[in-house]
Amino acid sequence: MKSMKISDAVVRRLPIYLRFLSELAMNNVLTVSSQDLGQKLNLNPAQIRKDLAYFGEFGKKGIGYDVLFLIEKIRQILKLDKTLSVGLVGAGNLGRALCNYNTYLKDSMKIVAVFDATPEQHGKVINNLIVQPMEELEATIKALQIRIGIITVPSTAAQQVATQFVAAGVEAILNFAPVVIKVPNNVRVHHADFTTDLQSLAYYLG
Amino acid sequence: MKSMKISDAVVRRLPIYLRFLSELAMNNVLTVSSQDLGQKLNLNPAQIRKDLAYFGEFGKKGIGYDVLFLIEKIRQILKLDKTLSVGLVGAGNLGRALCNYNTYLKDSMKIVAVFDATPEQHGKVINNLIVQPMEELEATIKALQIRIGIITVPSTAAQQVATQFVAAGVEAILNFAPVVIKVPNNVRVHHADFTTDLQSLAYYLG
DNA sequence: TAGATTGTTAATCGATTAACAATC
DNA sequence: TAGATTGTTAATCGATTAACAATC
Structure with missing residues (x-):
């Protein structure tokens, strides 16, 4: 898992997830499902789950993803956690x-x-x-x-x-x-x- | 051929071809091979030939593509022949x-x-x-x-x-x-x- | 003719989507 | 528990590349 090569298509979607998640956070939304995300971003929910799963198990079955936690994770992945x-x-x-x-x-x-x-x-x-x-x-x-x-x-x-x-x-x-x-x-x-x-x-x- | 669905990846490469061909034309280059194009644009020559072949037989075997002719054709394909x-x-x-x-x-x-x-x-x-x-x-x-x-x-x-x-x-x-x-x-x-x-x-x- | 290069088919590679067991 | 939703496997779909006969 650690050394798996991530495709550019995946990497380019991460900032899009990040942006929408930040918007959710501003509106005090606590969790979000891949279904929600897919609907808002015009993407297939399975694709979103797969994209995120390349980097770890960030979601909770039956619940979805914790918005703030996922933001933090994507920032880390993209090396955006420092300026x-x-x-x-x-x-x-x-x-x-x-x-x-x-x-x-x-x-x-x-x-x-x-x-x-x-x-x-x-x-x-x-x-x-x-x-x-x-x-x-x-x-x-x-x-x-x-x-x-x-x-x-x-x-x-x-x-x-x-x-x-x-x-x-x-x-x-x-x-x-x-x-x-x-x-x-x-x-x-x-x-x-x-x-x-x-x-x-x-x-x-x- | 006429009604074949062209992928967005192909359509997005056409303007890149067009731009480089225009540059060649400015330098009075008359013909260009898919090999030349591929080398200059960081693309596979087979891909370039395939892209162009979706729209017609624009090249000459053993010679390559006529620069001005190809420019005109791509302009037509992209609907850029009128303002x-x-x-x-x-x-x-x-x-x-x-x-x-x-x-x-x-x-x-x-x-x-x-x-x-x-x-x-x-x-x-x-x-x-x-x-x-x-x-x-x-x-x-x-x-x-x-x-x-x-x-x-x-x-x-x-x-x-x-x-x-x-x-x-x-x-x-x-x-x-x-x-x-x-x-x-x-x-x-x-x-x-x-x-x-x-x-x-x-x-x-x- | 000999060399070069196309157009196209077949092979490969990669990305997306569907499906579902696991489980919160 | 029942409903929801993940992570992941398998299936599908699509795009790229290799190979080569045709031919200029």
């Missing part, structure tokens, strides 16, 4: 917008440094963060122990930024640039490219 | 950032209307678009024949906006709010939620 530092490169419109999500991400993650290649941006303040030049990227990432990088630069610069992130020791990258970037096997990349999302949507028009 | 009108609700930081992608989306899609619930936003101009009140949503969507909607409002308002979109005749929705929204079966929703992307990334930290 993770995030660095962002690209202080354009999108980058600045993302910086303002810090309040939403709350305790689990925090964007702690912003970089940009254009000198005009340097020194500008975004949500209490000072935009730094690229030359300071490596030193800052190491000093602040940044393990996750966000890329919001134009496509043409994305690969170069990814390479710099990796060289500085970043372990995971969220890439918003509409281009496939390549990194070593030990670094994880997720693509958050809304242009491809939009284009694939068009296929489903009647 | 699609897009409406956006939520003129916050993220919404404003997305409006500036109009130039990138070029001919295939265009955000043509922006709405917001807060009166302070009404009348403001974003990238040549005037922010309209929600009361005008339905009339504007019908008048401009908007078929795709983007939601960039807070989670608490997302479901309501989705319902309004559907009522106004929108056929596909890209939801940036970190919440699962429900729509009728004939409407397609894609979730573009970077907070869950980020949280699932954390799982892969060493």
